Amino acid sequence: MIKLKPFLVALVLAVPSAFAQSPVSGRLARSPSAVTGFVKTNGQKFELNGADYTLVGLNSYWVGLMNLSPAAMSSAFADMAAAGATTSRTWGFDEVTRDPGNAYYQIWNGATPTINTGANGLQNFDNVVAAAKANGIRLIVTLTNNWSDYGGSDVYVTQILGAGQPHDFFYSNAKVVAAYKNYVQTFVKRYVNEPTILAWELMNEPRCAGSTSSASASCTPATITSWASEMSAFIKSIDSNHLVSVGDEGFFSIPGNSNFLYSGGMGVDNVGLTAIKTIDFGTFHMYPFSWGQTADPVGFGDTWITNHTVLVQRALNKPVILEEFGVTQSQFDQVTAYSKWYSDVIADGLAGDLIWQAGSTSVTNANDGDMVFPGTSVYTLVTQQAAALKKRG
Template identity: 55%
Template sequence: MKLLASLITLALAVSSIAAPAAEAVDAVNASALESRAPANFVGVSGTRFTLNGARYTVVGGNAYWIGLTGLSPANMNAAFADIAKAGGTTVRTWGFNEVTNQNGNWLQSWSGNKATINNAGLQNFDNVVAAAKANGIRLIVALTNNWADYGGMDVYVRQIANSNNHDLFYTNNDIQTAFKAYIKTFVGRYVNEPTIMAWELANEPRCKGSTGATSGSCTTATITNWAKSISAYIKSIDPNHLVALGDEGFFNKPGSPTYPYQGGEGIDFDANLAISTLDFGTFHSYPGSWGQGANPQAWGTQWITDHAASQNRLNKPVIIEEFGVTSNQATVYTAWFNQIVSSGLAGDLIWQSGSHLSSGNTPNDGYAVYPDHPVYPLLTSHAKALKARG
């Protein structure tokens, strides 16, 4: 979730442009087989996550910043400790930082169409993993970004294809070769590390990125086919970890009255959940940014209900891995938490976790929940309720 992304989405929500029809989903073929994870790795069984034969509860938050803002190992540890104290088991973070000028905790630097991976950046991410492990936290790691923050897809498109058309990221062969090379190095480094719960193909993939420029040919099938290819590639080099898309969970139901159900961003949630090499589904919820701000509590509750129905229909776990409102947070989140528990949804991660560290406060885009925030006790009680659900 980023401010520019929310502004772009809000504009599209107002226009309510319908999308092309989706391919039919065969619910029988989409049924997930049990992920027979090695010892100490998180797996799936039907609509549940598992760990060493027992249910694993996904609950926690997003801390995209933890490996990107120059934190010391001690401050990384303190940030994870704040999440764990609230009952968190899982944290979602970024495993990318694309740059053309080498500065900060970069992971991949570009000169022309050639990329160089930063060993120091990888070692910094080793510190992230170690701090998570020390606090009993599992990580969901996104491998690139739809948005311009920390580089993302558009860097590949500009450097390799010399274009601003965002959707070339999904179809250009040279770009896919470069992305796979990064995946091979980054993912390959952690194949045997159980602290990693899952890899995500991208944060919030869409046909359009931060600039809004596209080739005009991107459809839901474009991103679904890309997701099939990249998830299969990850599985070929890392059979130990779960894989997910990292999308916002937009449905593809042309004619629906609200924008997040119309497929206009190139996402077909049910078609993507049916991909055999994706182990679980993801969705986000930002009613205010998506033109649904009149009653965000009710809209978000129905959004959760509809994704829980897809979870049960396709027999794979589904998590709401980003969600946020900036007003009436306690009231709205209480309603959403109750619906998550009662619907059987597999888990949730708030956007975003926050900490007061010796280096200063962690980033706050208006959604951050620090340990002294009034919502923090709600996170604690919700984690207990979700774990007690059995």
């Protein structure tokens, strides 16, 4: 998630060995739980062991990044499970250029990355997986970020190619792509036989431009779609058990439309990305106020949800999920907005939803204004939505 200020929308319906790493086998502490079998897709639905799987829950990017104890991690997932959540989305990355003395997953020395497999690295993520597993929660794991939070893709570009290079070289430069594949291979192989992982996600909110770095003149939706095709096929070649998604915001690329949400100007074509053979389900995000939709934010959300249900999920016969959405209470009444959007998901037949973002009785320092905490009226809505989606099937 990141928040920008755009304009109003016209509504319309084999890795190089040069990278340092430590081999790991991916052993996890085993806890009794109901997490067995791998989630699959069947047409517009998710399935688990031959039955419908309801994908509903909350984002919790922070669980593996806040130096939490295993008990605090378990408490966070227990809160989600108590609300009826089945799924949570979390970050599986943290790029650093110096040792921060706490959790991180990859450290760079010049152009050479070293994956941290120690207690504050991938072993820490082992604890995330074990805590989710113990509470019956499945994880969508995002493997890098378009934005600079926790390093992200610009670290790859800057460390390998130097400062000032276009953001989109992450998608097209052979050395950068190889470095990312190296990280992905190590991370994915560690959990290849772990059913707690629901899906691997290529990037949080890919765009041609990043937080501070600009796009090259040559970046188009085809740039990111080609990269997503290559990376998703790469993951499938080393892990046939897990689903793969892109993690994009759901922007369309419609010729002649000048609005950034529909024009392809951000480098995103949600239809093209979701249509990739090795992408199992589509994603879209929804932040009306961050995207300039202040006149009628609830109505904008109605149309945004319907567009993705009709133009992507039904057209491609693949599941699509509302993967991030939110308003702060200072922007708009959350209960009013979320009640309507949740009912839209149910009525339209969208495959699932994940609110941004989970609060926990054990964690408050990741609150960006969108966090929802147990015992609040918004959390009650999350609980009601989980029950309604499970009932709908």
